[in-house]
Amino acid sequence: MAFLAAALDRVKPSATIAVSQKARDLKAKGRDVIGLGAGEPDFDTPENIKQAAIAAINRGETKYTPISGIPQLREAIAQKFKRENGLDYTAAQTIVGTGGKQVLFNAFMATLNPGDEVIIPAPYWVSYPEMVAICNGTSVFIEARIEDDFKVTAAALEAAITPRTKWFLFNSPSNPTGAAYTYEELKALTDVLVRHPHVWVLTDDMYEHLVYGDFTFTTPAQVEPALYDRTLTVNGVSKAYAMTGWRIGYAAGPLNLIKAMDMIQGQQTSGACSIAQWAAVEALTGTQDFIPRNREIFQGRRDLVVSMLNQASGIKCPTPEGAFYVYPSCEGLIGKRTEAGKVIETDEDFVTELLEAEGVAVVHGSAFGLGPNFRISYATSDALLEEACTRIQRFCGSLR
Numbered sequence: 001m002a003f004l005a006a007a008l009d010r011v012k013p014s015a016t017i018a019v020s021q022k023a024r025d026l027k028a029k030g031r032d033v034i035g036l037g038a039g040e041p042d043f044d045t046p047e048n049i050k051q052a053a054i055a056a057i058n059r060g061e062t063k064y065t066p067i068s069g070i071p072q073l074r075e076a077i078a079q080k081f082k083r084e085n086g087l088d089y090t091a092a093q094t095i096v097g098t099g100g101k102q103v104l105f106n107a108f109m110a111t112l113n114p115g116d117e118v119i120i121p122a123p124y125w126v127s128y129p130e131m132v133a134i135c136n137g138t139s140v141f142i143e144a145r146i147e148d149d150f151k152v153t154a155a156a157l158e159a160a161i162t163p164r165t166k167w168f169l170f171n172s173p174s175n176p177t178g179a180a181y182t183y184e185e186l187k188a189l190t191d192v193l194v195r196h197p198h199v200w201v202l203t204d205d206m207y208e209h210l211v212y213g214d215f216t217f218t219t220p221a222q223v224e225p226a227l228y229d230r231t232l233t234v235n236g237v238s239k240a241y242a243m244t245g246w247r248i249g250y251a252a253g254p255l256n257l258i259k260a261m262d263m264i265q266g267q268q269t270s271g272a273c274s275i276a277q278w279a280a281v282e283a284l285t286g287t288q289d290f291i292p293r294n295r296e297i298f299q300g301r302r303d304l305v306v307s308m309l310n311q312a313s314g315i316k317c318p319t320p321e322g323a324f325y326v327y328p329s330c331e332g333l334i335g336k337r338t339e340a341g342k343v344i345e346t347d348e349d350f351v352t353e354l355l356e357a358e359g360v361a362v363v364h365g366s367a368f369g370l371g372p373n374f375r376i377s378y379a380t381s382d383a384l385l386e387e388a389c390t391r392i393q394r395f396c397g398s399l400r
């Protein structure tokens with residue numbers, strides 16, 4: 001009898017974490033490697049947030065907290081949804097988890113039965129299908145094609161809905177493409193969802209604050225109030241406040257769903273880290289200066305990377321509205337040969353040979369469910385991005 005659970009046969013390790021590890025390993029061996037694989041801001045957590053955590057330690061806020069989070073943070077979350085998204089939630093309708101990752105996972109755990117379907121636009125964040133698989137659900141993918149600016153159409157969503165559909169999983173701005181839906185684009189999707197009352201909406205708004213130019217962020221329950229009773233809105237402090245290591249994510253939604261997630265979390269990790277929760281209270285209620293500063297820097301980097309990649313032969317790089325990723329196509333290089341004689345047959349070959357030849361680590365699109373593309377995280381310095389893009393240009397130019 002096999003010792004490991006059968007569920008593990010359905011799960012893959014994270015390709016993005018694997019790429020970061022490979023880059024670290026090569027660096028440790030003395031190779032000059034630029035890692036553009038990691039999905040986290042390169043900035044330090046703002047000082048006011050760090051000080052709030054230190055003050056919490058000094059006050060002795062070092063004990064177990066309520067499972068769903070300290071009341072002060074849940075209240076701050078309810079106010080955030082009101083202030084930034086025009087959504088009315090009571091503190092009791094919110095839950096705090098150890099990262100958005102735990103919140104998403106527990107939402108699936110609390111709702112999926114074998115055979116239940118989750119509609120996921122592809123390309124997708126690598127963890128979505130794996131979470132669904134662990135929770136015995138079935139992922140149903142709909143393509144968000146490069147021709148459609150990496151956004152799914154209302155017709156594609158409509159066609160994917162079956163009587164077994166439990167969730168539509170929405171992520172805007174998107175990891176890995178950076179695509180963000182305008183109000184009108186989102187309304188076209190919510191119009192479909194209104195017609196299918198058995199489908200719930202799980203929206204992952206983790207990159208809400210990272211949108212550029214005059215783009216305005218909107219979220220499904222705001223665009224279509226009729227969906228409020230069947231929407232779980234997930235967010236977190238990781239990306240907006242450079243707090244990836246603090247592990248605080250949160251959600252708001254219907255009370256019975258929040259209670260079910262609370263029950264699971266109570267047998268799993270209990271409340272998130274008390275100190276990190278106090279830091280998150282400061283993130284959500286303190287000065288928000290960091291956000292526009294951060295956004296401006298990222299916008300400059302996006303423009304730099306898009307422009308340089310479009311000058312690389314065989315690469316086509318759309319300009320995304322948000323997040324800190326670009327998702328260029330390398331279709332123009334498939335079938336070409338490296339100087340060492342290796343034929344590039346897939347996007348995975350492309351990223352492997354790029355790392356080999358030029359020491360630039362990026363993630364292949366097939367890991368995100370749509371290729372031939374690759375993902376670049378531009379959450380690193382301008383100087384490194386410029387050097388990395390120069391190397392990508394040289395590599396693409398060397399292919400025959």
Ligand SMILES: Cc1ncc(COP(=O)(O)O)c(C=O)c1O
Nearest residue numbers: 099100101125175206236238249
């Ligand atoms: C789309 C998306 N959702 C959720 C998360 C999870 O973030 P965290 O668990 O740090 O809150 C990430 C992190 O990479 C992400 O890219």
